[in-house]
Amino acid sequence: MLLAVLGASGQTGVHLVQQALDKKNRVLALVRDTAKMEGLVQDSNLEVVEVDIMSEDSITAQLEGRAVDVVISCLGRTDRKSRDPSTFYSDSMREVVGAMRRAKVRRLVCVSSWWTVSWPQDGRPWWYRWFVQGGWTATHADLTEMEEFITMSCTDINYTIVKPPVFLTDGPLDARELKAAQLEQVPFTGRPTLSRANLARFLLFILGTSKWNSRKVAIL
Ligand SMILES: NC(=O)c1ccc[n+]([C@@H]2O[C@H](COP(=O)([O-])OP(=O)(O)OC[C@H]3O[C@@H](n4cnc5c(N)ncnc54)[C@H](OP(=O)(O)O)[C@@H]3O)[C@@H](O)[C@H]2O)c1
Numbered sequence: 001m002l003l004a005v006l007g008a009s010g011q012t013g014v015h016l017v018q019q020a021l022d023k024k025n026r027v028l029a030l031v032r033d034t035a036k037m038e039g040l041v042q043d044s045n046l047e048v049v050e051v052d053i054m055s056e057d058s059i060t061a062q063l064e065g066r067a068v069d070v071v072i073s074c075l076g077r078t079d080r081k082s083r084d085p086s087t088f089y090s091d092s093m094r095e096v097v098g099a100m101r102r103a104k105v106r107r108l109v110c111v112s113s114w115w116t117v118s119w120p121q122d123g124r125p126w127w128y129r130w131f132v133q134g135g136w137t138a139t140h141a142d143l144t145e146m147e148e149f150i151t152m153s154c155t156d157i158n159y160t161i162v163k164p165p166v167f168l169t170d171g172p173l174d175a176r177e178l179k180a181a182q183l184e185q186v187p188f189t190g191r192p193t194l195s196r197a198n199l200a201r202f203l204l205f206i207l208g209t210s211k212w213n214s215r216k217v218a219i220l
Helices: 011-022 034-038 056-063 088-103 126-153 196-208
Strands: 002-006 026-031 046-050 070-073 107-111 158-163 167-169 193-195 215-219
Touching: 002 011, 011 026, 011 196, 026 034, 026 056, 034 046, 056 088, 070 088, 088 107, 088 126, 107 126, 107 196, 126 158, 158 196, 167 196, 193 196, 196 215
Parallel strands: 002 026, 002 070, 026 046, 070 107, 107 158, 158 215, 167 193
Antiparallel strands: none
16 A cells, blocks of 8 residues: 555654554655654655645645555644644644545545543543643644544545544554544543554554544544
8 A cells, every 4th residue: 555644754653654664555754854754764665755734735746646545644733732722733634635635535544632522421530621631622622623624524535533542652562452432532441541653553454444434433
């Protein structure tokens, strides 16, 4: 397969690119700084190109004519500690989907997060509501808008929105079966964490199953 990866130079993105290459896929890394990628992953099946993720034209120019099978977004707001309002995820996703349509790429996988959409009894623990949630309200509102755009306006795209727990770690890749649920979270005890390496493993795993086509999936 040919995977176009957005956010390839990020912490999850690097794991994804490396694991995809290890499985003999080809990867087109769409990054804002190609020099940054040079020091991270090198492989003859990896092509690194520069894009402006806020420009449909820029993304289209790299996707068109390449027979890309899937676009996977590991984009993350790099100022995410900020409480300032954000439109990073929703704005960039509109440009990405516009480019996918023009380049006739019909499969999209993107990373969001647990608990972006709130409803009574959604299982958020008290400590999250009291101590953590406030800092991420702006980011989660933006992710909610991104998810709504994809689910409501992208019925022509076979999407999967992957929602990892709010604490990603640099822990190792392992082979345990991840729990998955079509909810805002997966039942858990303690502090819900997932390594970025295992998140990347799941992003690749779902390409081989139709189970999560046109769905959101929370994982742990
Ligand atoms: N961190 C967590 O605990 C956590 C929890 C739940 C969900 N998530 C979600 O998981 C995903 C991956 O997280 P992560 O920690 O692996 O992310 P990360 O390391 O911060 O990587 C973010 C990626 O997005 C790219 N990016 C940011 N702004 C960009 C821009 N304006 N133009 C082009 N590229 C841009 C970065 O490029 P550069 O390398 O050039 O900066 C980088 O490749 C994100 O969607 C995040 O919201 C994270």
